[in-house]
Amino acid sequence: MTRGRTRAAVLGSPIAHSLSPVLHRAAYAELGLTGHTYERFEVDEAGLPAFLDGLGPGWAGLSLTMPLKRAVIPLLDRVSPTAAAVEAVNTVVFTEDGQRHGDNTDIPGLVAALRERDVAEVPSAAVLGAGATASSALAALARVCPGTVTAYVRSAARAEEMRGWGDRLGVRVRTAPWERAAEALREPLVIATTPAGATDALAARVPERPGTLFDVLYEPWPTPLARAWQAAGGRLLGGLDLLVHQAVLQVEQMTGRAPAPLAAMREAGEAALGG
Known part of the structure; x- marks a missing residue:
């Protein structure tokens, strides 16, 4: 980072819930970067250019968080291949x-969080949901899953979208209706990208010997599915794992x-969520 560039922030709408300031400020304190600041600003798509x-x-x-990850792309001078692949800049x-x-x-x-828990490669996987985070999940699975990824979705349009992402990202994607989502729990790796409450009914369907669940929510935590998964002895990762690992990379880029x-x-x- 160039000398004198010491300001950073997280933008989005809504933004009051963001843990990014907590994580980045903790990094600055640990690194001794006393002159650096990290703030949060409520900014929507219309206000982003100004x-x-x-x-x-x-x-x-x-x-950047929602709804700015795609809206920012036309306003940039350069976009990395990773971001371009999923049309999302954070x-x-x-x-x-x-x-x-x-x-x-x-x-x-996401890949780093999985590897931290000794999940370097799986023969197949499942993704629950088909929103913006699901495309990032597929891009990560391109690096850890040489086999088929099954996406459980709620509509034919979403199914087509996920298959399209798979084609773009080099992932073999098959789709299944959400009503069959309990089948996903038998996969060696399940990535849940759905909103709070969406997977609660699956908590009673966790198999006796589950593999790895990566539930990208961090509040409320644990979700009923996450709690049941852990109780059955499965490996569990949560939204804070993703948030911390992606923030580590941001800090390194922004501070050098x-x-x-x-x-x-x-x-x-963890302290912020516990509070």
């Missing part, structure tokens, strides 16, 4: 010459300091 144009030279980068870094570079740290963050302090950031996130 917000970006109003930033001064002291800005290092931005984290990280913007400002260069010394004023350019805006976009990246997606959700995908490598690596490695970012994963343990300190996770501890801060």
Whole structure:
């Protein structure tokens, strides 16, 4: 990072719930970056161009959440292949010459979280849901699952969309109706990308010897499915695992300091959620 670029923030709408300030500030404290700041701003799609144009030279980068991950792309000078693959940017870094570079740290963050739990490769997998996070899940699975990924979705349109993402990302995707979602729980890896409450009914269907569940929610946590999965002895990852690992990569890009302090950031996130 260029000297003097010490400001960063997370943008989105709604944004008050974001844990990003907690994680990034914990990293700055651990790294001794006392002059760095990280804020949050309520910004919607309509307000994004003016917000970006109003930033001064002291800005290092931005984290983006919904609904800005796609809206920001036309406003950038360069987009990484990772972000372009899923048409979603969650990280913007400002260069010394004023350019805006976009990246997606959700995908490598998801892979890193799985590898931290010794999930480096699985023969097949399932994805619950077909929203924006599901495409990132497929991109991550392209790196850890050489076999078929089954996506459980609620409509024919969503099924077609997921198969399209699979074609683009090089993942063999088959689709199944949501009514059969309990079948997903038999896969060695299940990634749940659905909103709170959507998987609650599946908690009673967890098999006797479950594999790995990655539920991307972090509040409320644990979900009923996550609680049942853990009780049955399955390996469990939650939304905080994804949030911390993608934030580690953001901190490294925005500060130029690596490695970012994963343990300190996770501890801060756990404390914030516990509070």
